[in-house]
Amino acid sequence: MDANEPQKGRSGPLVGYRVLELGSTAAGPFCARLLADFGAEVIKVEAPEGDPIRKLGKQVDGKSLYAASICRNKSIVSLDLRKPAAQALLKKLMPHFDAVVENFRPGTLEKWGLGYEQLKELKSDLVLIRISGFGQNGPYKDRPGYGVIGEAMSGLRHLIGDPDRPPSRVAMPLTDYITGLYAAMGTLLALLAREKHGNGQTVDVALIDAAFSFMESYVPSYEKTGAIGMRTGSRLPNSAPNNLYVTKDEKFIHIAALADNVYRRLVTAMGMPHLAHDARFAEQNVRSAHEEEIDAIIEGWTRSYDLEELERLLDAAGVPASRIFTMEDVFRDSYYREREMLLSVPDDDLKAVTLAGVVPKLSATPGNVVWSGRRTGQDTRTVLKRFSDLTDDQIDQLERDGVVFCDRSSNSTFPKVADVERSA
Helix, strand or coil, X not given: CCCCHHHCCCCCCCCCCEEEECCCCCHHHHHHHHXXXXXXXXXXXXXXXXXXXXXXXCEECCEEXXXXXXXXXXXXXXXXXXXXXXXXXXXXXXXXXXXEEECCCCCHHHHCCCCHHHHHHHCCCCEEEEEECCCCCCCCCCCCCCHHHHXXXXXXXXXXXXXXXXXXXXXXXXXXXXHHHHHHHHHHHHHHHHHHHCCCEEEEEXXXXXXXXXXXXXXXXXXXXXXXXCCCCCCCCCCCCEEEEECCCCCEEEEECCCHHHHHHHHHHCCCHHHHCCCCCCCHHHHHHHHHHHHHHHHHHHCCCCHXXXXXXXXXXXXXXXXXXXXXXXXXXXXXXXXXXXXXXXXXXXXXXXXXXXXXXXXXXXXXXXXXXXXXXXXXXXXXXHHCCCCHHHHHHHHHCCCEECCCCCCCCCCCCCCCEECC
């Protein structure tokens, strides 16, 4: 196989960088997925039983649709890193990589002889991205952690939901994605520093830190006033009007008219321009003290119109507003097609699958999606032959010993590059 085959079809500013992903579930794989979207060659190492994320979400014909997305653009290698032979094999591969992403509990890599000091001996300028629940140091570093635990401990969870009910949650791994974003940014910063100074480093990203960073406005507020903050349902505190309102046809529309000039456009569209001069509502800081009153007035108005009519009226008036989209709404809306946020991507098992598009949009060096997530062990043999001196017979023996796993349902060659089309 052409040694450059895995790079064919890739684009983006990270083409030429190679990343080894040792993570599982969400935060680590999402970090590496972002890097892969922008051209990095990402090789994911997962256990023979597969990443747990393959068991989450919907499946079609045994294919994990979640894995189809979060494992996209990656080569998939299966090693049992609990075995010394697999650890030794990983060390052979290490000199070929610029960065390693891992999200094991702190100390796991060290237990395997794969700590940063050992890895630096194999690749002196290696960047190691370490994602964990509570960080690589501190009093809780040995605790197991999931994103939702970081969400709870950071204070973020305390703010999600309605004030008269227990804290709620978003129906997706929110904190894992926040952490993955920070980890990807940390990777880029460390690689940029390496370009300037020639040195690698570790990037320590904790789930709890990442979630807590979103609480920044509450930190000085508590320190100076003792204010703790509380759940406010669909309303954003101190930014009235910014809430969800019921329509005539018993649907919901969210209106965000917190800025004074937008508020004036809203009340004009409502046919109530006098509210722009009402002492209770004229300025944003005053409106926040009377948010119950202004919300009641607005909902009295929204209940007079069906949702679609309201959307047209508010759009014409330049007032930010939207229905609460379902995924069905997303697939119907032209925005997602025109912005290339729904991509029809080649898939080895399903022929094609629609995946979320690449963010952000770069004008000169955009990222892209070349193929969807592949099967466990699909590229084991190909990758081992590229980056080590192992023969097919030796790989076969490693497989018999349970050190590696090779998917045998295909020839494990990289997919032919096809144009990724916007989903219809």
